Amino acid sequence: MTPPTPLHLSLAGQAVDVLREQVLTGEITPGSRVNEVEVAQKLGISRGPLREAIRHLASEGLLTLVPHRGAFVPDASPDDVRALFELRTALECAAAELAASRRTDVDLVRLQEVCAESRRNYKAGQPFPYRLDLAFHQTLLHAARSPYISEQVRLVQQRVVLLRSALADDPPHQHASMDDHDELVRAIADGDAAKASTVMRRHLSRVCAQMLTSLTH
C-alpha cells in the first residue's frame, strides 16, 4: 500500500515499528516527550536512525515536533477530533461508494464474515472488540480498490486509535455500530453507492459523537 518504502530491514524501519507500537498502545503517554539519547540507547541504536524514525512518525501525525525541544505525542482537543473525523468521513464515504461499485463476491463474503463474528462475540457477552471494527473498515477499504484513499484512511485510523481514550465500552453504541456495519454491507451488496455513503457518514458521525462524549467524561 505504501509507496515502495520497505524500511523494514533498516534500523530506522525497525525503530518506526517499535515506536509506533509504543505510541499506539499508550506505552508512551500523550503529552510526554521522546528523549532521543535515552530511546536510542534503549533500542540499542544510534541517534541517526532514531531521528529518522521520529520524523517519520511525525509525518504520520503520531508525534509533533517542536524545534530544539523534541518530539511529543499529541493529545487532542475536541476541535481536533471533529476536524479529524471530517477528514475520515470524506475518505471513508468515498471508499464506501467505490466499494459498492467495485466489490467482488469474495469481498462481500469477507465483509459478511466480519459482521457475523462481531455478532457472535457480542451475543457471547464479550465486548465488541476494536479489533473487529478495524477489520471491518479495512476489508471495506480493500474492496474499494483505491490505493491512495486506503493509505490515507490507514493513517487517519491510526490517529483515531491514538485518541482511544474513548474505548467502545458503551453497549448501546456497540449495538448501533454493528447495525451500521450490517446496513453498510447490504448497501454494498446491492451496489447502492449513494446509500453506502450515507450510512457510512451516519456511522462515523455516531462514532465521533461517542468519542467526544467520552473525551469530556
Add this chain to the structure above:
Amino acid sequence: MTPPTPLHLSLAGQAVDVLREQVLTGEITPGSRVNEVEVAQKLGISRGPLREAIRHLASEGLLTLVPHRGAFVPDASPDDVRALFELRTALECAAAELAASRRTDVDLVRLQEVCAESRRNYKAGQPFPYRLDLAFHQTLLHAARSPYISEQVRLVQQRVVLLRSALADDPPHQHASMDDHDELVRAIADGDAAKASTVMRRHLSRVCAQMLTSLTH
C-alpha cells in the same frame, strides 16, 4: 496548517524547501536519482539534514525511497493518476460541501475575485495560468475550515503538480474549468452543499481526463 513543525530555520527545513522547489519545477527530472553526497555538497550542508529532508519529501509523495539505492522522483502511470484523483475527489468534494455551509461573506468575495481575474486573463488572450486554478482551490479550502482536509488536499495537489506533463494549454478545457469554478461559486453562495459536491466531482473528473489524454499524448 501543518502541526507545529516549523522546520523552517533548521538546515533540514531549508533543504526541504529547496528540494521541493526543484522537484516540482522539474529541475530534477522524474526518474532521476537524488545523490546524497552530491546534493549535500551543492547545498553546503552535511548528509544528516539532507537525509531528513529527503525522507520528509518521500512522506509527501514527492520522492520514492528504495533501500540501498536512494531516492527517486516518481513518474506516474495512468492508473496512478486515476487513483490519485479518486483521493483528490473525495477530499475536495467534502471541502466543497463544507465550504457551502461554512463560508463567510469575505470567503465568497475572494472566490468571486479569483474567478473574475481568471476571466480577465482569458479574455486578454493569455492562457489560464495554473497559478489561478491553484488559488481558487486554496481559497475554497480556506472557506471549508477543515484543517486536516486542507492539509491533505495541499499534499495531493503537490503530487498532481508533479504530473503536470499535462499543462492546461487546451483552450476548451480552460473554458470549461472556468465555467466549473463559476458554477461552484454560485452553489457555495447559495449554501447548496449537494450541488457544490456534484460540480466539484464533475470538475475534477474533467481535469483528470485532460491529464490522462495529454499523458498518453
Add this chain to the structure above:
DNA sequence: AAACTGCCAACTGTCGACAGTTGACACGTT
C-alpha cells in the same frame, strides 16, 4: 560469442562527537 563469476567503485546505512539552543534553577536586586 554468450554466459557465468569474481572484483571494484559508488553509494547508502550507521555511528560517535561537537556545537548551538532552551528551559530551569539559583542568586542578587528592589
Add this chain to the structure above:
DNA sequence: AACGTGTCAACTGTCGACAGTTGGCAGTTT
C-alpha cells in the same frame, strides 16, 4: 517577598568518518 538576571545542565541540530550493500565491469570459461 516578588521580580529580574546570570549561569548551567540537558537536549537537539549538525558534522565527518566508517561499515555494509548494490550494480556494473572485466576476465574467464564453455
